[in-house]
Amino acid sequence: xxxxxxxxxxxxxxxxxxxxxxxxxxxxxxxxxxxxxxxxxxxxxxxxxxxxxxxxxxxxxxxxxxxxxxxxxxxxxxxxxxxxxxxxxxxxxxxxxxxxxxxxxxxxxxxxxxxxxxxxxxxxxxxxxxxxxxxxxxxxxxxxxxxxxxxxxxxxxxxxxxxxxxxxxxxxxxxxxxxxxxxxxxxxxxxxxxxxxxxxxxxxxxxxxxxxxxxxxxxxxxxxxxxxxxxxxxxxxxxxxxxxxxxxxxxxxxxxxxxxxxxxxxxxxxxxxxxxxxxxxxxxxxxxxxxxxxxxxxxxxxxxxxxxxxxxxxxxxxxxxxxxxxxxxxxxxxxxxxxxxxxxxxxxxxxxxxxxxxxxxxxxxxxxxxxxxxxxxxxxxxxxxxxxxxxxxxxxxxxxxxxxxxxxxxxxxxxxxxxxxxxxxxxxxxxxxxxxxxxxxxxxxxxxxxxxxxxxxxxxxxxxxxxxxxxxxxxxxxxxxxxxxxxxxxxxxxxxxxxxxx
Amino acid sequence: xxxxxxxxxxxxxxxxxxxxxxxxxxxxxxxxxxxxxxxxxxxxxxxxxxxxxxxxxxxxxxxxxxxxxxxxxxxxxxxxxxxxxxxxxxxxxxxxxxxxxxxxxxxxxxxxxxxxxxxxxxxxxxxxxxxxxxxxxxxxxxxxxxxxxxxxxxxxxxxxxxxxxxxxxxxxxxxxxxxxxxxxxxxxxxxxxxxxxxxxxxxxxxxxxxxxxxxxxxxx
Numbered sequence: 007x008x009x010x011x012x013x014x015x016x017x018x019x020x021x022x023x024x025x026x027x028x029x030x031x032x033x034x035x036x037x038x039x040x041x042x043x044x045x046x047x048x049x050x051x052x053x054x055x056x057x058x059x060x061x062x063x064x065x066x067x068x069x070x071x072x073x074x075x076x077x078x079x080x081x082x083x084x085x086x087x088x089x090x091x092x093x094x095x096x097x098x099x100x101x102x103x104x105x106x107x108x109x110x111x112x113x114x115x116x117x118x119x120x121x122x123x124x125x126x127x128x129x130x131x132x133x134x135x136x137x138x139x140x141x142x143x144x145x146x147x148x149x150x151x152x153x154x155x156x157x158x159x160x161x162x163x164x165x166x167x168x169x170x171x172x173x174x175x176x177x178x179x180x181x182x183x184x185x186x187x188x189x190x191x192x193x194x195x196x197x198x199x200x201x202x203x204x205x206x207x208x209x210x211x212x213x214x215x216x217x218x219x220x221x222x223x224x225x226x227x228x229x230x231x232x233x234x235x236x237x238x239x240x241x242x243x244x245x246x247x248x249x250x251x252x253x254x255x256x257x258x259x260x261x262x263x264x265x266x267x268x269x270x271x272x273x274x275x276x277x278x279x280x281x282x283x284x285x286x287x288x289x290x291x292x293x294x295x296x297x298x299x300x301x302x303x304x305x306x307x308x309x310x311x312x313x314x315x316x317x318x319x320x321x322x323x324x325x326x327x328x329x330x331x332x333x334x335x336x337x338x339x340x341x342x343x344x345x346x347x348x349x350x351x352x353x354x355x356x357x358x359x360x361x362x363x364x365x366x367x368x369x370x371x372x373x374x375x376x377x378x379x380x381x382x383x384x385x386x387x388x389x390x391x392x393x394x395x396x397x398x399x400x401x402x403x404x405x406x407x408x409x410x411x412x413x414x415x416x417x418x419x420x421x422x423x424x425x426x427x428x429x430x431x432x433x434x435x436x437x438x439x440x441x442x443x444x445x446x447x448x449x450x451x452x453x454x455x456x457x458x459x460x461x462x463x464x465x466x467x468x469x470x471x472x473x474x475x476x477x478x479x480x481x482x483x484x485x486x487x488x489x490x491x492x493x494x495x496x497x498x499x500x501x502x503x504x505x506x507x508x
Numbered sequence: 509x510x511x512x513x514x515x516x517x518x519x520x521x522x523x524x525x526x527x528x529x530x531x532x533x534x535x536x537x538x539x540x541x542x543x544x545x546x547x548x549x550x551x552x553x554x555x556x557x558x559x560x561x562x563x564x565x566x567x568x569x570x571x572x573x574x575x576x577x578x579x580x581x582x583x584x585x586x587x588x589x590x591x592x593x594x595x596x597x598x599x600x601x602x603x604x605x606x607x608x609x610x611x612x613x614x615x616x617x618x619x620x621x622x623x624x625x626x627x628x629x630x631x632x633x634x635x636x637x638x639x640x641x642x643x644x645x646x647x648x649x650x651x652x653x654x655x656x657x658x659x660x661x662x663x664x665x666x667x668x669x670x671x672x673x674x675x676x677x678x679x680x681x682x683x684x685x686x687x688x689x690x691x692x693x694x695x696x697x698x699x700x701x702x703x704x705x706x707x708x709x710x711x712x713x714x715x716x717x718x719x720x721x722x723x724x725x726x727x728x
Contacts, residue, residue, distance in 0.1 A: 140687065142687070143691060145691075146691030149692075150691075150695055165724060168710060175702060175703060176653075176662060180666065183669055183673060186673055186692065187673045190680060190681065190684060191627070194680035197680075197681045198630050204681055206685060219626075219630045221629060222627055248725075317727065
């Protein structure tokens, strides 16, 4: 399939795996230092770079591979870009985040070492998930993120963070176990279809999709949607998400929201190609649509009276994943291109917002929306970043989420699913009003009542350039890909040709 | 192995798996339940061994040994350590009593047989006809998780679920490809270690592992 020299492929595919692993090993061995932290940033840049290179090679169709284990096509390239972009923002912000946590005594030497070890390990697991051709390896890599992030969620060792960690590990493990059962059943179906050696290779399964037994595949697909849906924060197994996101360190929340949820949806994207071949496409569509609309409705209803701004962002992630799965249910190439752009836009935007929220927490010492008031007057840069990020997330132009939401609606209408647009738009309006109301209160509300924080006025902390640069950069990129379609457009179309079905 | 001997030993092992699963729901003493997990690990390894002989697959012998090591020895050892560190020998007043638990188990097993009909229909054989047992174990494990309050019981429920999935994989397809099996086993082992650490922390913070204490995080 490839005309490129073999050795170059190996470098392009192995480097994004090896880079974070080296950074993780260095962090684990040497502990937290600035140079180690910058190593994690470099590893993220490496992932981004390899995404670009893979994109250049696969934009015309086809795939590159190393052995039978690693394989990359245009869809992989898009996901590498997502992981890399979110990774850069999160690890860059992480440099000052951990230093501030150490200074404030919220964490110690050991906690910082764990952070330096686990964050790059998380990136490596996610890269493996999108590079793996074997769907079983994809599963194992997604499951590995639960292990890696468990101690990151519980880093503060308070009762609340312990509770969040326990629920996170339990719910995600059970959910993802369902996906494993689904994977086993797909393997069973494949084994019976070929009458001998079965396969879990996506390349093979995508070709033999129509030979797979529909009775077995129906159960398998339901389990896979439930299982990977757990990791994507979809109803009915979403309840870990707001707890974990609100307790995790801000850069880790950014990574979970921008990368982990996206990679779980990516798994569904791959399986959908097989499922629509093996099953009645209407079954797959309805299943995804029910999950998507339920997630949207749940997120909208809980956003209205939300009191904690980190949980606000977490429910917003559920909302956006619901939207992305609506695109998955539609499933045409246009819808897939739109949902991939949405994943990228949401990843970058949410990464900026979670990192900003971490800094708001550091300045204001509270996560209660009601206790953060008049932020714009006191912290113009911080508040400005937050406001612009929220505007991007709510789908205002010129940011790319505006484009992708528009394209999703057009795709739904084009696929004869126009009726879906009405409930989705209604829920989006509710989300818009709810989030806007909370944000306006935080930015402009009356000066804070001297509540439980004693540090408000005595803490005239300003954002350093180190802290604000990655956030501003993220917003600029978000606006840029909303305005200039090139060079992303051809890559998205190539990816949509792989995962979309008309 | 003759066909009759194969079918008999297969049914014996599968029956043993189901029996241990049901006993886990019935018994309340955590130490005894961990012993049931050991038995289940040995039976799973036996299942892999029987299939290895039947299929003449040398790789499966290795998998059988690995299963014995992981599920029969390593994971129960971790759980025993958790029990030794704490002093909670029995499940305190379960949310569902033993009689209703067994009734629920009966329904779940019936349900598993109903759900797995298309699975058996695809390729009827002595092994696939036992597939409902694998699914039953998954359901029973899930029920155990939601009906018990001790942290250790939830871990046991999770492991029962996982054993059920492993049994399903062996019965349906004589195990998954080796690379996947390795990844899955590694993940499982690490998850249980993570849960062990979390249980220890919980005991420090809450003075016990009653999961009803976990109710601080909620929306408004």
